[in-house]
Amino acid sequence: MLTAIDFQGGPGTGDLMDAVEILKELNRVGGRKVPAGAPASFVPARYADYPAKARRGGDDSAFRHYWEMCVVLVLRDGLRSEDVFVPGSRRYADPGAYLFTPEQRQPRWAEFCRLVRKPPTAAEVIARLVEVSGPATAARSEPTGHQSTTHPDQRSDDPKETAELNRTA
Template sequence: MGTLLRGKIGMSRLIAANAGATVRLPRDHGHLRLLEGSYTYIRQFAPKVLKAVRFQGGTEAGPLIEALQILRELNLTGARNVPDGAPTAFVPVRWQGYLDEAAAKGDASAYRHYWELCTLLALRDGLRSGDVYVPGSRRYDNPETYLFKPAQWEGHRAEFCRLVGKSPDAFEALPLVMDELDEALADLEDTLKSGDGPGRLNDAGELVISPLTAEDIPSKAEELHAELERMLPNVPIASLLVEMDRHTGFLDCFTHAGGKQARSPQLNRI
């Protein structure tokens, strides 16, 4: 083997091949690094948003809320480096490598950029999921505000339990729910053991759920769709445009390419 490498391939070719090896992409295929290129632009508005809006969250969002407070203080004081011990529990695995690499190189500037981007992206995801909320906001308020208050629930308890067929007494309902849960878990265990159901365990012991299959459209729905299509008139596109122009006058916004009159006055009398 050594003779083959030295005689027919040569060390120079091996060195050249190794030098041209493709650099392995990070887990997110460079997405966060691409965002880091817009860091200066993001800094134009992100500090103002964090200063004006107060975010809150549940227990799971605790590290993120703490990180937001640290980021506010960094913006207020003008400090550049992220303090030691700043939370990173909210950083996904696909982005953790950026922080680890910057920390290993001692690049405080890169670490600040990536940590701040991870914090802002986690804030975005938290607002979308409801883990983070803005008190008083119409769209991002605490999800608990959409639930019945205890006093309100008392007036709806009996009717709701009647509709779902459950006992309004928690001491009676909980054992029944536990029985349903045990039965469902037993069915799930059988499905996982078979390995050919909608869910299975891979070699690493992780749960894998197959994509849901598309549902067939009922024949009655197809018939109704066809019937509705037959009820719609078959209108020429030109007549439709003229009718719309009568209501909106949108054709007056067009200019003829040759500078002539855009349309014939006869169209107004159609």
């Protein structure tokens, strides 16, 4: 399976993809021992003890079995989550292939904006907001002379009721 399918990884899958290549090579040459520098950072925490104990105990055969099982499990999970993809596949395609490039997006942008009934630029959005809200927006945007940036609940000018409660306490 590993030799027939060209698995590709997205961001953060470098160690897994390196492990897949090492496993392909071990299968090709009939190797039994996983190289000492083989990555294991992709191994899920729930399984990490198995290959670690086998490595510490010097049991290369058990380490190979555990490590290989983790490679296959994480590869499966990566395909499901679309972190790993297969070029040319419909089901496991690169998620980035579904996105438009800027060159592809530009001719479609006007039609999209028309369909969702939104202006195509931020300047047009602002102009429409000012047009709709009219003088109320202009009045709110004029300076008031008050420079306070505190929240109304934090101001020192307490209501009468609060002052009376503070005196009785």
